Amino acid sequence: MTLPDARIPVPGYSRREISVGIVHFGVGGFHRAHQAMYIDRLLExxxxxxxxxxxxxxMPADRRMQEALDAQDRLYTLILTHPDGTWEPRIIGSIVDYRYAPDDPEAVIELLAAPTTRIISLTVTEGGYNIRHDTGDFDTDNPDIRRDLAATGPPATVFGLITEALARRRARGIPSPTLMSCDNIEGNGTVARRVFTAYARLVDPDLAQWISDNTRFPNSMVDRITPVTTDEVVAGLSERFDIQDRWPVAAEPFTAWVLEDDFADGRPPLEEAGVQLVDDVGPYELMKLRLLNVGHQGLCYFAYLMGYRLVHEAAQDPLIARFLLEYMDTEATPTLRPVPGIDLDEYKHTLIERFANPEIRDTVARLCAESSDRIPKWLLPVIRENLATGGPVRLSAAIVASWARYAEGVDEHGEPIAVVDRLADTLVPLARTQLTHPSAFIENKAVFGDLAHDVRFVDAYTWALNALHSDGARATLFELPGEPS
Ligand SMILES: NC(=O)c1ccc[n+]([C@@H]2O[C@H](COP(=O)([O-])OP(=O)(O)OC[C@H]3O[C@@H](n4cnc5c(N)ncnc54)[C@H](O)[C@@H]3O)[C@@H](O)[C@H]2O)c1
Ligand SMILES: O=P(O)(O)OC[C@@H](O)[C@@H](O)[C@H](O)[C@H](O)CO
Structure with a gap:
C-alpha cells in the first residue's frame, strides 16, 4: 500500500502499542466497514x-484476504461513498494481525485460548451457523462438521477451532471470552449460543455445560450497506487519492450497531464510538431484518428479472419503491415491536433513499446470492406470523414467488441466470418444474417446512408465480399492491 497524501486520515495512534483482544472470524467487506471501523474510532x-x-x-477464499492484508501491514482503506459523488477515505488500523487458519490451526487455537483474547467475534454469513432450515437444529450432516467431530486431523471449522480453544481455557482455568455474532440473523447471539453449545455437546457434554454457564453471546443489530469491492473502487481510489490498496472497502456513510450489553470478560468502551448498548436488542433486530434485509430480497429478484443489475437503479424505479414501501407498511410493520427512539415511517423512507444511493453501486447479484440462507431466516418468520394472526401475506408471497421464478435460472429474455446458492442443485431443477407444478418450489420442506400446506399462502404465491410467468415482473409489480384483483 502506498502512503496516502496528507488529505487522507490515517491512524494517529501507534499500532505497535495495540494488543489483540478480539479475534474475528470472517474478515470480509462488512467487518472491515463496521466493527473494525468502530474499534479504529476508539483507538483514535x-x-x-x-x-x-x-x-x-x-475458507479457501480467505487466502486472498491474508495476502492482501499481509502485504500492507493489515492496513486498508475504508471509503464512505456519499450520494453527491464525494468519496471519504480513511486508513483503518485496528486489524493488527491476520491468520489463515489452515496454515497453522494450532496457533489459532492457542490465540483463541489466550487470556488476552476476551472477545471472539463472527461475520461468517447466515450459512456459517450451520442450521437446518426445516428443524432449526444444528446440522450434523455437514461433511466439514463431521470431519471436525471425527477429530482425525486439526479442526478446520469455526466450531472445531473455537470449541477446542474453549476446552483448553476451561482446563487451564482461564475465563471464557464473549462470542459476539455480528451476522444478520434474528437473535444472532441466541442462535450462536445454540449452535456452539450443540457442537460442544457432541464433543463433551461437560464442556457444553461450562460454555452454557460461562460464555456470553450478546445479540446485536448491525447495519451498513457494504457491497463487494470492485476493480472500479480500487482504480477510483488510485485515481482520486493516489492510494494503491490491494483490497479497500467502500460502504455507505450510514452505520448503526445496537448491541446487548452482555459480556463475559469485559468489552471495549464501544459507546464512545457511537455503538448503542441496550438491554434488549430484539425490536431493533426485527426492524432491520424485516424492513432492510427483506426489502433487499423484495427488490432483488424482481429487479433482476426486469433487467436491473445495480441496486440503486432498481430502487429508483417507482414501481419497485412502491412495492417495497407497501410490503414494509402492510406486512412487515405489524410484526414489529415498538422500537425505542426510532420513527418507523422515517426509517422506511430512509431505506429507499439508502438503496437508491448511486455511489454505492451495490449489485443485484450480491442480494440474490445464497437466498436459501436468507429467505428462511428473514422473510418466512414474517409470513408465518401473519398467517398465524390473520395478517396479509400477499406481498411476502410475491417475494417468494419472485425468488422461485428467478431460481429457474433463465431470465425473461431467455438468457441464463447464474444462480449462486449452496442449494442451487436442488432448487433450480425444482423451479424448472413449476410451469406444470406451481407449488413444486415451496414443497421443498428443507427450506419452507410446511408452508405449502397453508391455503392462504399458496393462493397468494400461485397468483404471483402465474403472473410472473404470463405477464412478467414489471406487470406483476404493477398489479400487486392493494387488494387482489
Ligand atoms: N455486506 C453488508 O452490507 C452487511 C451488512 C450487515 C451485516 N452483514 C453480515 O456480514 C456477513 C458477511 O458479509 P460480508 O459483506 O462481509 O461478506 P464477505 O463475503 O465479504 O465476507 C464473508 C466472510 O465470511 C467467511 N465465511 C463464509 N462462510 C463461512 C463459514 N461457513 N465459516 C467461516 N467463515 C465463513 C468468508 O470466508 C468471508 O471471510 C453477512 O452475511 C451478514 O450476515 C453484512
Ligand atoms: O449480507 P447478507 O447476506 O446478510 O445480506 C445481504 C444484504 O441484505 C445485507 O448485506 C445488507 O446490505 C446489510 O444488512 C445492510 O446493513
Whole structure:
C-alpha cells in the first residue's frame, strides 16, 4: 500500500502499542466497514488499546484476504461513498494481525485460548451457523462438521477451532471470552449460543455445560450497506487519492450497531464510538431484518428479472419503491415491536433513499446470492406470523414467488441466470418444474417446512408465480399492491 497524501486520515495512534483482544472470524467487506471501523474510532481517541483485532480466515477464499492484508501491514482503506459523488477515505488500523487458519490451526487455537483474547467475534454469513432450515437444529450432516467431530486431523471449522480453544481455557482455568455474532440473523447471539453449545455437546457434554454457564453471546443489530469491492473502487481510489490498496472497502456513510450489553470478560468502551448498548436488542433486530434485509430480497429478484443489475437503479424505479414501501407498511410493520427512539415511517423512507444511493453501486447479484440462507431466516418468520394472526401475506408471497421464478435460472429474455446458492442443485431443477407444478418450489420442506400446506399462502404465491410467468415482473409489480384483483 502506498502512503496516502496528507488529505487522507490515517491512524494517529501507534499500532505497535495495540494488543489483540478480539479475534474475528470472517474478515470480509462488512467487518472491515463496521466493527473494525468502530474499534479504529476508539483507538483514535486513545481508548481500547488492548482491544486490537486479529482476523482469522477458515475458507479457501480467505487466502486472498491474508495476502492482501499481509502485504500492507493489515492496513486498508475504508471509503464512505456519499450520494453527491464525494468519496471519504480513511486508513483503518485496528486489524493488527491476520491468520489463515489452515496454515497453522494450532496457533489459532492457542490465540483463541489466550487470556488476552476476551472477545471472539463472527461475520461468517447466515450459512456459517450451520442450521437446518426445516428443524432449526444444528446440522450434523455437514461433511466439514463431521470431519471436525471425527477429530482425525486439526479442526478446520469455526466450531472445531473455537470449541477446542474453549476446552483448553476451561482446563487451564482461564475465563471464557464473549462470542459476539455480528451476522444478520434474528437473535444472532441466541442462535450462536445454540449452535456452539450443540457442537460442544457432541464433543463433551461437560464442556457444553461450562460454555452454557460461562460464555456470553450478546445479540446485536448491525447495519451498513457494504457491497463487494470492485476493480472500479480500487482504480477510483488510485485515481482520486493516489492510494494503491490491494483490497479497500467502500460502504455507505450510514452505520448503526445496537448491541446487548452482555459480556463475559469485559468489552471495549464501544459507546464512545457511537455503538448503542441496550438491554434488549430484539425490536431493533426485527426492524432491520424485516424492513432492510427483506426489502433487499423484495427488490432483488424482481429487479433482476426486469433487467436491473445495480441496486440503486432498481430502487429508483417507482414501481419497485412502491412495492417495497407497501410490503414494509402492510406486512412487515405489524410484526414489529415498538422500537425505542426510532420513527418507523422515517426509517422506511430512509431505506429507499439508502438503496437508491448511486455511489454505492451495490449489485443485484450480491442480494440474490445464497437466498436459501436468507429467505428462511428473514422473510418466512414474517409470513408465518401473519398467517398465524390473520395478517396479509400477499406481498411476502410475491417475494417468494419472485425468488422461485428467478431460481429457474433463465431470465425473461431467455438468457441464463447464474444462480449462486449452496442449494442451487436442488432448487433450480425444482423451479424448472413449476410451469406444470406451481407449488413444486415451496414443497421443498428443507427450506419452507410446511408452508405449502397453508391455503392462504399458496393462493397468494400461485397468483404471483402465474403472473410472473404470463405477464412478467414489471406487470406483476404493477398489479400487486392493494387488494387482489
Ligand atoms: N455486506 C453488508 O452490507 C452487511 C451488512 C450487515 C451485516 N452483514 C453480515 O456480514 C456477513 C458477511 O458479509 P460480508 O459483506 O462481509 O461478506 P464477505 O463475503 O465479504 O465476507 C464473508 C466472510 O465470511 C467467511 N465465511 C463464509 N462462510 C463461512 C463459514 N461457513 N465459516 C467461516 N467463515 C465463513 C468468508 O470466508 C468471508 O471471510 C453477512 O452475511 C451478514 O450476515 C453484512
Ligand atoms: O449480507 P447478507 O447476506 O446478510 O445480506 C445481504 C444484504 O441484505 C445485507 O448485506 C445488507 O446490505 C446489510 O444488512 C445492510 O446493513
Amino acid at each position: 481517541k486513545g481508548l481500547a488499546r488492548e482491544w486490537g483485532i486479529c482476523g482469522v480466515g477458515v
